[in-house]
Amino acid sequence: MNINIKKCTLEDLRKLQEISYETFNETFKHQNSPENMNAYLERAFNLKQLERELSNISSLFFFVYFNNEVAGYLKVNTNDAQSEKMGDESLEIERIYIWSKFQKHGLGKYLLNKAMEIAMKDNKRKIWLGVWEKNENAIAFYKKMGFVQTGAHSFYMGDEEQIDFIMIKTLKF
Ligand SMILES: CC(C)(COP(=O)(O)OP(=O)(O)OC[C@H]1O[C@@H](n2cnc3c(N)ncnc32)[C@H](O)[C@@H]1OP(=O)(O)O)[C@@H](O)C(=O)NCCC(=O)NCCS
DSSP states (O other): OOEEEEEOOGGGHHHHHHHHHHHHHHHHGGGSOHHHHHHHHHHHSSHHHHHHHHHOTTEEEEEEEETTEEEEEEEEEEGGGSSSOOOTTEEEEEEEEEOGGGTTSSHHHHHHHHHHHHHHHTTOSEEEEEEETTOHHHHHHHHHTTOEEEEEEEEEETTEEEEEEEEEEEOOO
């Protein structure tokens, strides 16, 4: 078993679009209407949008490789790139997605540890994320990794308002 990680650059734009689109689709298509899914996928993962995000110096994307195949990706935000005003001492995990066929091999934990490493190097006090209240698999994973729920916020999937739990892991007291 061979796990590697690579920071994404603009050269990875198309590969990033494919994995973002496909992993989001396979995760959520069974619990959402095709109309809402398509609206979200088109808005969130069009090339212009992803290019803007890749160019933001306060966001970082990483691919994780399992035996030299791209198996998932991570997006972390700091400062103003965070999707909520959580302050300069926080780091957001905005996206962490492993292709279903590579799940449960330790890759999610590997990416989460990468996010922790970045946060600690940057003297952040906490890591936070938003997770859909119906995403039981991810919530169980985050709890296992030491996150606790502290609140909730709204998230729009197409025209449907959904609730995301806010979960936090404190790194320093
Ligand atoms: C959530 C996700 C990132 C977890 O990644 P993963 O590679 O499957 O998880 P790992 O194999 O690294 O698991 C790490 C630990 O969490 C535990 N874990 C993982 N999923 C779990 C679950 N559903 N319930 C309980 N524990 C779980 C594992 O048993 C493991 O425990 P260990 O350290 O004691 O061995 C992955 O399932 C995924 O990409 N899901 C679809 C996309 C998604 O929902 N992303 C989050 C959006 S907010």
